[in-house]
Amino acid sequence: MASALLIDDDRELVETIRSNAAEEGLDLDVATSWDEGLALFQTRAPDLVIADYRLPGSRHGLRLLLAVKQLRPAIRVVLISGEVNPEELAKVEELGIVDRVMSKGSAIETMESLLDEIKDANSKHLQPTDWPQVAQSLVERLKLDQKKVDELDDRMKANVDKKDR
């Protein structure tokens, strides 16, 4: 029903990506809070979720993205963040919680990378479910060490909060 969902409270970034996606005729839902994003995820069934680590309405970004994966194991999840340090982002990728992590570097690079992701999701949206991929993703998710995820999430959150102070 929707190809891609972007959840980020950076309204400028959201608006820029939305207008660029619209210009290219790409299907994209946007939300600026976790609750709004979750409602869209459940009702519009996107194949790609792009989410900022820290969102209004969310306490732990990784656990939330993991919740998305628990509902749709094969969904592509991209984590973007301007605050989490690169080492931690690398650990997130290593654990396999999300499919891609992106540090918000230059605005143009970020936007181009996200538009590529959205284009890819649009091109695959009408394809049927790839059940071997769903099954593989489910098995991998079940192998995840929840304790490690929680520890990493807590550490990331503490570091982000420290930067705020």
Place this chain on the structure above:
Amino acid sequence: MTRHIYLDTCAWMRFAEGRVGKPDARNRQGRSVVENLITGDSVLATCEVALIEFHDSLGRRVRSTSDRQFDEAWFEDSTKELMSLVAVRRLEVVPVPPKAVENAMALMTIAHRDEGIAFHAWDAVHLIVALAWGVALGRQVEVATCDTDFPRFVEAFPHFKSYVTILMVA
């Protein structure tokens, strides 16, 4: 404004069961509601899952020994009645969207995990189809059903109300 109404399998079963013999109050009411929808000016839709479930349910009624009014003639007349609506394009058979089963599994999961309520496989698929129909039309649609799991689900997850409302036919 014209209403857009998606009818699930149990709505069609009430319609069929309410036609013969001495229908009970629920079937009589269901029949009457669906008849009014058909003769009204709403846009009506169903999907191929409803068609196969309807076909299956009619057969099960005929095989049941408890109620002899549901015989082969009833099976054929009921099939003819529904299919005639499709043939004359009074009833649109909307497509089941790609990944409907995968997405339906997600809805079933949130129902039992987050709210401890039942939302069965084909009910979830019907909801996915209705949602996709509404999105394609760019408007809210009604789901006509007699299954109380639908209103329970939508009440538990009210954000679905932006896309669908539930019309209980019986």
